[in-house]
Amino acid sequence: MTDTLTDRPRGRQVDPAEFAYADELAFLAAYDEGPRPPGWQLTPRAVVTFIAGSGGTAVELPTKARRKGLPSRLVIGQKFVGDRAVVERCVVTLAGERGLLLVGEPGTAKSMLSELLSAAVCGTSRLVVQGTAGTTEDQLRYGWNYALLLAHGPSPEALVPSPILAAMRNGAVARVEEITRCLPEVQDALVSILSDRSIAVPELSGTTDATVHAVPGFALIATANLRDRGVSEMSAALKRRFNFETVGPIPDLAAEIALVRRQATSALARSSSTFAVDDAVLEVLVTAFRDLRAGRSVEGWDVDRPSTVMSTAEAVAVAVSLGLAATYFPGDRDVLSLVPGHLLGVVRKDDPADGAKLLGYWDGAVRRRAEDGARLWRQLWELRDALTD
Incomplete structure (x- = not known):
């Protein structure tokens, strides 16, 4: 990409985690060949190492896993400063395909942790919905390309998937930021998604695309600020579908x-x-x-x-x-x-x-x-x- 005013190449102000730490992710994918949950790019142990770091010690690649372009040894930097046990519980939750809700005071790196988890698990952290009072149910489910809709009627080509629906189709991790800022009726759209692992598309009734089923690997991470707890309180039904993890201030x-x-x-x-x-x-x-x-x-x-x-x-x-x-x-x-x-x-x-x-x-x-x-x-x-x- 170039700047139209100066024709100079432009970079990103902030790289998504999967780009910023691409070398570490590639190294860890080769390093740990242990069992992986369906659809995961890294083992759960490697995900924890990626986020919590290797403690300043270089991780050595097994001889059989060495390949061109990868170093034989690499120190994995700590990216989330907090209790390693919290990271491990988050990883186990996602491996069990449970919803994960990260709660805490503003500024405690909940969003960063959710980004790191999704980048390590599925290779992308960009399937994200930002919760606000103006967030609609369509942003959690699907919308339509109205030009195609008017021209040809409801069709799979005219359907615009939400980040959550895209994650379901691809067995990836979707993220909902500030879930308690969404209106309760919008939040409730997640209840059936997390229960049935599917999204119905009534407009495509009678076709094979009338229901989108989640493929293995699909998981959902949400974040909520304790300061916003009373903005749009989550229903008991929705709370039951999440494992809660509190992200606190750095103690040291x-x-x-x-x-x-x-x-x-x-x-x-x-x-x-x-x-x-x-x-x-x-x-x-x-x-x-x-x-x-x-x-x-x-x-x-x-x-x-x-x-x-x-x-x-x-x-x-x-x-x-x-x-x-x-x-x-x-x-x-x-x-x-x-x-x-x-x-x-x-x-x-x-x-x-x-x-x-x-x-x-x-x-x-x-x-x-x-x-x-x-x-x-x-x-x-x-x-x-x-x-x-």
Whole structure:
């Protein structure tokens, strides 16, 4: 693809997981020749390794599996930072062709986990429906090409399959993002799909295409934010057709810092920039997010929690902004001086009055750390006025 204004080749801002990690997926497909559920491209064990990583140890390809284009050894990077047991339970759920519902606070990588799972299981993560209040039942089942419909009447050629119907036909994994934002009557379309593993097309009655049956390998992953639980509550019938897995915040500070650094570095690489934010500044940033998210500092001091979820995804966004400032305005100002303003922007997202809670955090945890002699926290304390401008 080229840019029509400059005729220069253009790339993607973000590659789907199956393209971004194509080398690892090809390697793992050759590495583990164990039993695979019908339609799966990798074994369940290889899917877990792909998502949770190989622990920094190189995986060695068996001699009989070595082939041109594949390395003999490869370290599989960790992509989802969380409990490996959660990933294993998700994989087992999909192997049993049960619906999988990933729930948790916003920004806890539910969508990323669903994308990684589908890419590893069936080779594509793009069979996805984004749930909103405007999502219709047709987007979960099928629609029509109205030009063909008017010209020739109902026919298989005129039918436009939904991502779910396409997954059923091909034995793939379909995804429904933010399922609880869909209206209840739209959600209920999934009950029969997950029970009967088929979609009826009454308009094609009397033909072999009147019912589309799921082929082996079809599975469904949905995500739901706990903050949206009351928007469109799922029916008991639909809940019974899913295995629920809760995706929580990253429990370990060092692991969260490493993830924020990795994601920010990747985002800046797309603009040919390097992530030039000092590790100490990044630690201060992530620590502040964790304190405000938990309502308690690492030292055990109480912190007034803002309404906004201080998620890891938000921390990545701020880290990227700091990295861009360091790249495009080098030497203009200390990157640490930008932290209060960015934190204030995040905290005010749900309730502008929550700026007072951030100020309380400064007068509490930040001040106490400054008094204990921590250099960067003392500098942050001196930047308090940035929160009152």
